[in-house]
Amino acid sequence: MFILLKNKFVCGVKIAYKIRCRGEKMIIKTIGVVGMGYVGIPAAVIFASNPDYNKVYGFQRESKESGYKIDMLNRGENPLKGNEPDLADLLKDVVDNKKFECTSDFSKISECDAITISIQTPFLNKDDLIPDFSALYDGLVNIGKYLSAGSLVVLESTVTPGTTIGFVKDVIEKESGLVAGQDFALAHAPERVMAGHLVENIRNHDRIVGGINEWSTHVAVQLYSSILVKGKIIPMSATAAEVTKTAENTFRDLQIAASNELALYCEAMKINFYDVKKGIDSLKGEGITRAMLNPGAGVGGHCLTKDTYHLERGTQMGIVDYPVATPSIYVVARKVNDFMPTHMFNLMMDAINKLDCVPEQITVAILGWSFLPNSGDTRNSPSEQFEALLIENNILYKIHDPYVNGMDGNLYEIISDSNIIVIFTAHNEYKLLDPVIKIIMRGNHPIIIDGRNIIDPDLFIKYGFIYKGIGRGDKN
Ligand code: SAJ
Secondary structure, three states, X not given: OHHHHHHHHHHHHHHHHHHHHOOOOOOOOEEEEEOOOOOHHHHHHHHHOOOOOOEEEEEOOOOOOXXXXXXXXXXXXXXXXXXXXXXXXXXXXXXXXXXXXXXOOHHHHHHOOEEEEOOOOOEOOOOOOOEOOHHHHHHHHHHHHHOOOOOEEEEOOOOOOOOHHXXXXXXXXXXXXXXXXXXXXXXXXXXXXXXXXXXXXXXXXXXXEEEOOHHHHHHHHHHHHOOOOOOOEEEEEHHHHHHHHHHHHHHHHHHHHHHHHHHHHHHHOOOEHHHHHHHHHOOOOOOOOOOOOOOOOXXXXXXXXXXHHHHHHHHHHOOOOOOOOOOOHHHHHHHHHHHHHHHHHHHHHHHHXXXXXXXXXXXXXXXXXXXXXXXXXXXXXXXXXHHXXXXXXXXXXXXEOOOOOOOOOOHHHHHOOOOEEEEOOOOHHHHOOOHHHHHHOOOOOOEEEEOOOOOOHHHHHHOOOEEEXXXXXXXX
16 A cells, blocks of 8 residues: 555656656656667667766566576676677676666666667467567566656567557556556657667667657657667657558568569569569659569568568457458468478479489588578578478488588588588578589589579589579579
């Protein structure tokens, strides 16, 4: 009862205080960032390096897989893998100047005027693609428990449209006894960062900022405006912000699927997809655009493979008027993209049928396990689906990827004594492949399957390879 009264009293004071601020700038001096991952760490460091703010707390659970980050960050060491320009220097600077502190003590939330949340929302499993909000729930409970009235809470994680005004609002209100949009501001500002460009993206990408009401949007815009260098703020409602984030990836996935489907058509019609792409791209002029992306061996990563399903689930907020018994084009696009590793397998089997041997006598060299070129990011790698098909068909295989530990052995050792090379990732190293490798491969007519259109078909065919390429109906 006392705590409730205390909260109410504090709340009353802060509300009076906030009303004074309403329309003017909110007084933000201490910021909390919940979730010390590849989104939260750069965000916390950028806020902390801004002289407007006195202190930034990075909140991290003492979990077995991530608890180690707390001490590491407080030593000024960056726990993130890969090369992140500026991050290490910024982190060391804000730690040395005592502007940033990582902690698992969520009671420090009560000292924060603004709290951003960057907690991962992965899928529980690949089949039903229902998001796992358990970590987000724990974070929200911890925030609600210690939230001070008059503060701002911003969700940066990618979520199903309707989550901010629903699940997030409900949990924080229940735990805090405060009213969202009245006693505290609540908004969604989706992250738009890419590995290798974290600091640069946060500072220079335009930032979508959506509050659950006008005041929430106003104070969230104030927070993010303070860290943008080149980027502009694009204000909207919280749900519109959730749809923007999920739809921007859904549309990219759709564009890729459109190219993948056309590539499959071109193969069937024995023509070169890239001739057609060149022709279509030539249609220029005011307001004319055909942003054709590239077909390939599949779509991996943790953005495009899931955000379509977040968007689709958001449509449960209302009744969509849509052609009867017609599947969503976005979900169909996901199915087309997820089919591409199977298509790579089918291309390989077509080529094997030209050889006088059976699959069991074959060894395949898979080149590329990461889902992006010149990266070690293997999340939802399309190569995994291809590997499963090899195992299902008792076909021996070896894997190479210069950016993945355990797969970064000598490329020519992996290729040697294989009958087939299958290129899944457009790593620069693979663009240098020379048909002379035929001498270390098995059989008179080794096979090469190009999933990323990075080798010259004529060169390899001339050396006696059986060539197959995505979209290369003219050479398959
Ligand atoms: N891919 C194709 N054809 C293409 C482009 C990509 O098959 O023309 C494949 C890639 O090989 C990869 C997958 O799609 O397996 C995803 O590639 P991506 O370039 O979309 O990279 P992601 O998944 O890291 O997407 C991120 C997203 N950024 C954020 O969510 C903040 C996305 O919105 C960006 O558009 C994308 O980076 C980008 O453009 O780099």
